[in-house]
Amino acid sequence: MTHSEENYIKAIFHLANAGIEVISTNALAEKMETKPSSVTDMMRRLSEKGLVHYKKYQGVSLTSLGTITALSIIRKHRLWEVFLVEKLGFTWDEVHEIAEQLEHIKSEKLIDKLDELLNFPKFDPHGDPIPGKNGEFMEHDNQLLSQLPIGSAALCVGVKDSSAVFLRFLDKNSIALGNKMKILEKEEFDNSLRILIDEKELHISQQIASNLYVKKIEL
Amino acid sequence: MTHSEENYIKAIFHLANAGIEVISTNALAEKMETKPSSVTDMMRRLSEKGLVHYKKYQGVSLTSLGTITALSIIRKHRLWEVFLVEKLGFTWDEVHEIAEQLEHIKSEKLIDKLDELLNFPKFDPHGDPIPGKNGEFMEHDNQLLSQLPIGSAALCVGVKDSSAVFLRFLDKNSIALGNKMKILEKEEFDNSLRILIDEKELHISQQIASNLYVKKIEL
DNA sequence: ACAAATTTTTAGTTTTGTCTAAATATTTTA
DNA sequence: TAAAATATTTAGACAAAACTAAAAATTTGT
Missing domain, CATH: 2.30.30.90 (Ferrous iron transport protein A (FeoA))
Incomplete structure (x- = not known):
């Protein structure tokens, strides 16, 4: 998976999680700060890879593979955020941008070890839940x-x-x-x-x- | 700078440091595990950006800007290696591959904080010197x-x-x-x-x- | 229900980084 | 020093990820 593909998957997950039932090309384009035509291209590609359900003109949603993928990226992002705040002393407004880069590093073992170093945190510095290794997602009903x-x-x-x-x-x-x-x-x-x-x-x-x-x- | 450009710069630096006076297109292609024609393309691009001295058929060398760039990438690579071994418990044979990814993360502040967390190490887990913030390079005459x-x-x-x-x-x-x-x-x-x-x-x-x-x- | 407005897709182009095949330059060797 | 071998560059293509402009589909409003 490319960085770009991962970012699209993450964006779809976040839109779906924000309660949007039908995710339109336009909505996704806005979220990704790109053009609708680029989104159409990408959806075709992600669909071929089995990561999203996509039918022309009918919006997009994640397959179960896509959901697992999204959760793994979010897990990485949030663990890195905890690391940046807890271990490196960053403030919580600075970490997102750096974690956007770090979340794309490929190494299962790296994330497991990082999780351990941080003592298996359940929430990131903004209070958002960190998905577990198998994608268990603690939904907060706050x-x-x-x-x-x-x-x-x-x-x-x-x-x-x-x-x-x-x-x-x-x-x-x-x-x-x-x-x-x-x-x-x-x-x-x-x-x-x-x-x-x-x-x-x-x-x-x-x-x-x-x-x-x-x-x-x-x- | 793209990841690919950074990797070429690093490769040129390492070849030069290994005592090779004239770095040929072929030598670089082999190091980068790519084709000579790709190298020629990239050299044209890096030359336009002022990172390398490049004259057709005459080999390539880093400009001072290129050297500074290379040292900064190597600094990141080696600091991340120390982190992986010291903080995450990786063995020294596992760290190179992951550091190859981490070295491309863009954040000056991140590297400074990491340096601090690690207590300003002067050598990486393989004994190679870590360049300082300003590129001071401790050559070991071991x-x-x-x-x-x-x-x-x-x-x-x-x-x-x-x-x-x-x-x-x-x-x-x-x-x-x-x-x-x-x-x-x-x-x-x-x-x-x-x-x-x-x-x-x-x-x-x-x-x-x-x-x-x-x-x-x-x- | 049909025209207007909006959304989405298609078609064609760009950039980066790669490739193969062909052409050209350099070096080696006899 | 000229032919052969090797190294390098050029030309043309491709894939990914983006863009613009135009076409097509859908939704909305009257």
Whole structure:
């Protein structure tokens, strides 16, 4: 498999996982930042290799082989992200770009050893689950901070948007995975929140709150 | 730069470093396991980019930009090799292939952090020097074990041949970098050696002895 | 339901890196 | 030094992955 093929497979997986039922040529072209005609070409090729189901004009989906392939690439990507943060001291907004390259390195043994070095982590630095060797995929059914009622307490377990801008905003405000947070007040007008985060009070917009995954805890 | 361009640059550097004055199209083709015509094409391209000096029918050499590029690739390759052995527990015969892939990852910061994680190593697992950030290249003027006189003691500091077969042979006989060795006897007939290596006596052929770099020590 | 708008595919071109076969240049040797 | 052998380059082709422009299919709106 070429890097390009792997990137297409990954993109299809992510679109499907984002709840899109029919993945259109255009949607995939946009995700891949390429032209629809290039997508058509690639789908023909991936279809011939048995990685996707593809019928002209009818969208695309992964075969089971394609799904296994996608999970293995995502596993590599996320393990490398953990490595970059835990072992090399990168911040969580810097790792995606480098992991995009590292995920294409071919060596089963390398990934197994890396997994071991990192102590078999189950989540990457953004809180996304790391598929296991056999593709077991821990789907997190987390809530968004914006969905919690006033007064509830929760642990920050992930981010929905993992763009560098958002992550840097979180860093600046000392919001990190594992933080304990409590909702003190919700502003009716704009749905912004006053929260307590690790002893400190903070005011955050609705947009922020709806991009933070949390897990409710009892007090 | 593409992976392929980087591989050509590296190959030219290694040939030049092996003492070959004029690097011919054929020699490079053989090293790269490709056809001479492909080499000619690539030389035209690398020449346009200012990485090599190239005149038709007259061989090729690296420009200073090309040399800097080669050193940076070799630095990455060797640092990754150290990582694979030291941190992931690979044996020294396994690392080359994986490092061939990892050396193409683009991120200055990644390499600096890796260097730091590994404690700024000066040699790779085969005893080859790791170029510094600015291309400082520690040329080792080591002797071959086969060149030492009888009775002398030395430390094993590197291998000349770093093929997997040779390295696995060394492993099997517990010969590793850092080992102290003493020459007990040289067989006149075939130049094989009886040596003492970390308390153990071993009989090795001339071919083995002339592929081990050593550094003489006083008793 | 049919024209208009949109989406998707096809056809033809480009770039990179490779190849084979043929042509040309250089080196060797007798 | 001229013919033979060898080395190198050129020319033309191919595959992968992209692009543009045009054609075809599908969906939408009235």
